[in-house]
Amino acid sequence: MFRxxxxxxSSAPSLKELLKVLAQRTAAHCGTEVCSIxxxxxxxxxxxxMTSQTASGEEIDxxxxxxxxxxxxxxxxxxxxxATAERRSPIVLDNPVASPLVPPRWVEVYHVKSLISVPxxxxxxxxxxxxxxxxxxxxxxxxxxxxxxxxxxxQVAMAIENARLVQATQARLRESETLLAVSxxxxxxxxxxxxxxxxxxxxxxxxxxxxxxxYLLDPREGVIRPFASQNLPDWVSEPFQRNPFSVKAFPxxxxxxxxxxxxxxxxxxxxxRCAHPAIRRLAxxxxxxxxxxxxxxxxxxxxxxxxxxxxxxxxxxxRLMEGVARQAAMAIDNASAYxxxxxxxxxxxxxxxxxxxxxSEINTALEESHRRLQExxxxxxxxxxxxxxxxxxxxTAIKGSVDNMLDEITGPLSELQRRYLMRVKVNADRLVRLxxxxxxxxRIEEGRVQVTPxxxxxxxLASELLETLRxxxxxxxxxxxxxxxxxxxxxxxxxxxxxxxxxxxxxxAIKFTPSGGSVNVELAGDEDAFARVQICDTGDGIxxxxxxxxxxxxxxxxxxxQAKAVGTGLGLSIAKGLVELQGGRIWAESQLGQGxxxxxxxxxxxxxxxxxxAVSGDxxxxx
Ligand code: ADP
Numbered sequence: 001m002f003r004x005x006x007x008x009x010s011s012a013p014s015l016k017e018l019l020k021v022l023a024q025r026t027a028a029h030c031g032t033e034v035c036s037i038x039x040x041x042x043x044x045x046x047x048x049x050m051t052s053q054t055a056s057g058e059e060i061d062x063x064x065x066x067x068x069x070x071x072x073x074x075x076x077x078x079x080x081x082x083a084t085a086e087r088r089s090p091i092v093l094d095n096p097v098a099s100p101l102v103p104p105r106w107v108e109v110y111h112v113k114s115l116i117s118v119p120x121x122x123x124x125x126x127x128x129x130x131x132x133x134x135x136x137x138x139x140x141x142x143x144x145x146x147x148x149x150x151x152x153x154x155q156v157a158m159a160i161e162n163a164r165l166v167q168a169t170q171a172r173l174r175e176s177e178t179l180l181a182v183s184x185x186x187x188x189x190x191x192x193x194x195x196x197x198x199x200x201x202x203x204x205x206x207x208x209x210x211x212x213x214x215y216l217l218d219p220r221e222g223v224i225r226p227f228a229s230q231n232l233p234d235w236v237s238e239p240f241q242r243n244p245f246s247v248k249a250f251p252x253x254x255x256x257x258x259x260x261x262x263x264x265x266x267x268x269x270x271x272x273r274c275a276h277p278a279i280r281r282l283a284x285x286x287x288x289x290x291x292x293x294x295x296x297x298x299x300x301x302x303x304x305x306x307x308x309x310x311x312x313x314x315x316x317x318x319r320l321m322e323g324v325a326r327q328a329a330m331a332i333d334n335a336s337a338y339x340x341x342x343x344x345x346x347x348x349x350x351x352x353x354x355x356x357x358x359x360s361e362i363n364t365a366l367e368e369s370h371r372r373l374q375e376x377x378x379x380x381x382x383x384x385x386x387x388x389x390x391x392x393x394x395x396t397a398i399k400g401s402v403d404n405m406l407d408e409i410t411g412p413l414s415e416l417q418r419r420y421l422m423r424v425k426v427n428a429d430r431l432v433r434l435x436x437x438x439x440x441x442x443r444i445e446e447g448r449v450q451v452t453p454x455x456x457x458x459x460x461l462a463s464e465l466l467e468t469l470r471x472x473x474x475x476x477x478x479x480x481x482x483x484x485x486x487x488x489x490x491x492x493x494x495x496x497x498x499x500x501x502x503x504x505x506x507x508x509a510i511k512f513t514p515s516g517g518s519v520n521v522e523l524a525g526d527e528d529a530f531a532r533v534q535i536c537d538t539g540d541g542i543x544x545x546x547x548x549x550x551x552x553x554x555x556x557x558x559x560x561x562q563a564k565a566v567g568t569g570l571g572l573s574i575a576k577g578l579v580e581l582q583g584g585r586i587w588a589e590s591q592l593g594q595g596x597x598x599x600x601x602x603x604x605x606x607x608x609x610x611x612x613x614a615v616s617g618d619x620x621x622x623x
Pocket of ligand 1: 555556573
C-alpha cells in the first residue's frame with residue numbers, strides 16, 4: 001500500500017487529483033465505503049473539502065446544499081473536525097447518531113453508521129483531517145484499522161505539504177519568469193507603446209486574466225487614458241479614449257492610488273466600488289487594478305479583467321502584479337526621461353546647426369571683406385607707387401631750381417629771399433623723404449624689393465654710419481658709441497638695406513633723445529645663426545601700451561613732447577619690412593622716461609643654408 005501511495009504521490013498532476021486517488025485507495029485498504037479529506041483554510045474558521053471518494057472510485061458531494069461556496073464548510077457546522085484538530089489524535093465514533101460531533105442531517109443523508117476522523121499533522125500542526133465512514137455495516141473499526149488509517153494520514157499529510165511546496169515553487173518560478181519577461185520587455189525597447197503592450201500581455205498571462213491594459217494618468221485632468229492593451233477589443237477601449245475614466249468616478253482606481261498596492265474585485269457586478277456605468281455596461285466578472293508608481297509619482301494603472309468567470313485572487317498573484325506594475329512604471333518613467341533628453345538633444349542640435357550656419361555666414365562675410373581689403377590695399381599701394389613717381393619728378397625739378405637759386409646761379413639773393421628759399425628747400429626735402437618712404441613701403445608690400453645678400457662686417461657698417469651721424473649728434477650734445485663683441489661679426493645680408501635699417505633706428509634714437517643723452521650701438525653674436533644689433537638710447541622712452549603699435553604704418557607715439565611733424569611714421573614699418581625680407585626679426589623694448597632699445601637680427605650664413613640646417617625646418621626658431 002505504502003509503495004503504491006508514494007508512486008501515486010509522485011505522479012499525480014495536481015493536489016486535488018492526488019488526494020482523490022489517495023482517498024479512494026485509503027477507503028479500499030481500510031475496508032470502509034467512503035474516505036473524505038478536509039484541509040483547514042488559512043483563515044482558520046473554514047475547512048475545504050478536498051475530496052470525498054468511495055472505495056470503488058465514486059465522488060460524493062458532501063455539500064449539495066451549498067452551491068455558492070463549493071467545497072467549503074464552516075468549522076462550527078462540523079464539530080467533529082474541530083474536535084479532531086483539538087485532540088490531535090484519531091476520534092472513533094461507532095454510533096455517530098448519538099454523538100454531538102456530527103450534524104444529524106449529515107448522518108442521515110450519508111447513512112453514516114460508524115466513522116473515524118484522523119488529524120493530518122505536519123510539523124506538529126494540524127493541517128486537515130482524513131475521515132473514513134461506513135455506510136452499511138454496523139461493525140466498528142478494529143485497532144489495526146485505526147492504526148492503518150493513522151499511518152496513511154501521516155503519508156497523506158506529507159504528500160499534501162510536498163504538493164503545496166511544489167505548487168509554491170512553481171508559482172515562484174512563474175512569478176520570476178513573468179518579472180523576467182517584463183523586465184526584458186522594458187529594457188529591450190524604448191518604444192513605450194510596444195513595451196507596455198508586452199507588459200500587459202505578460203501580466204494577463206501570469207494572472208490568467210482574459211484581457212489587460214495599461215492606462216496612463218493625466219494628472220491635470222484627473223483621468224486615466226488607455227495606452228496599451230492585450231486582448232481588449234476596440235469597441236471596449238475606444239470609448240475610453242474619447243471619454244477617459246475619471247479617477248474619482250472609479251473608486252477602485254482611487255483606492256489603488258490611495259493604498260499604493262493592487263486592489264481587486266472578485267465580484268464586479270455586486271461591488272459598489274465598480275458602480276461606474278461604463279464598468280457595469282462592460283459586465284465583466286472580476287478585475288484587478290495595480291497602481292503604476294515611479295519615483296513616488298503616480299503614472300497610471302495596470303488593469304486586468306476576467307470577463308466570464310469570477311476569479312479568486314491569491315496574495316502571491318497580487319504581489320506579482322505589484323511587481324509587474326512597478327516595472328511598467330519604471331519603463332514609462334525611463335521612456336519619458338529619454339524623450340525629454342531626445343527633445344533636448346534635438347533643440348540643442350537645432351541651436352548648434354543655427355549657430356554653425358550663422359558662424360559660417362559671418363566667416364564668408366569676413367573672408368569677403370578680407371579679400372576686398374587686400375584688393376584695396378593693393379590698389380592703394382599701386383596708387384602710392386604711381387603718385388609718388390608722379391610727385392617725385394616735379395619735386396626734383398623744384399629742388400634743383402631752389403638749389404640753383406640758393407647758389408645764386410640765377411642772380412644775387414637778398415637775405416629775405418634766401419630765408420624764404422631755405423624754407424622751400426627744407427619742405428621740399430621733407431616731401432622727398434616722405435615720397436621716398438612711401439615708395440619704399442609700397443615696394444616692400446608689393447614684394448618688389450630685390451634683396452642682394454653678401455657677407456660683410458656689421459661693425460664696419462655700424463662705425464661708418466656712426467661717423468656720418470656724429471656731427472648731427474654732436475650738434476645736439478649727444479654721445480654716440482659702438483660696442484662690438486670680441487669676434488668680428490660677419491653677416492650675410494643686403495648691406496645697403498641693413499644700413500638703411502640701422503640708419504633709421506639711429507636717426508630715431510638721436511631724434512628722440514634730448515641733448516646730454518647718449519646713443520649706444522651694441523653688436524652681439526651670441527646666437528649661432530644670427531647676429532643681433534641693439535641701439536640703446538637714453539631718450540623719453542615709449543609708453544608700454546603704445547609699444548606694440550610703433551611698427552604700424554604712420555604710427556607716431558602720442559606724447560606731446562616729440563616733434564610729431566618731423567617724422568612720417570613710416571620709418572619703423574620700412575625697417576621691419578627690410579629686416580624680415582632678409583630673414584631677420586625686429587623688436588623694441590622701452591620704458592617711459594628710461595630710454596628705448598631697438599633690436600634687429602641678421603643671418604650670419606645664407607638663409608638657404610640655415611633653413612637646411614634647421615632640424616625642424618623653421619630657421620626662425622633657431623634665433
Ligand atoms: P617717425 O618718422 O615718426 O620717426 P617711425 O616709424 O620711425 O616714424 O617711428 C614711429 C614712432 O615711434 C615715432 O614717431 C616715435 O614716436 C616712436 N619712436 C621711434 N623710435 C623711438 C625712440 N628711439 N625713442 C622714442 N620713441 C621712438
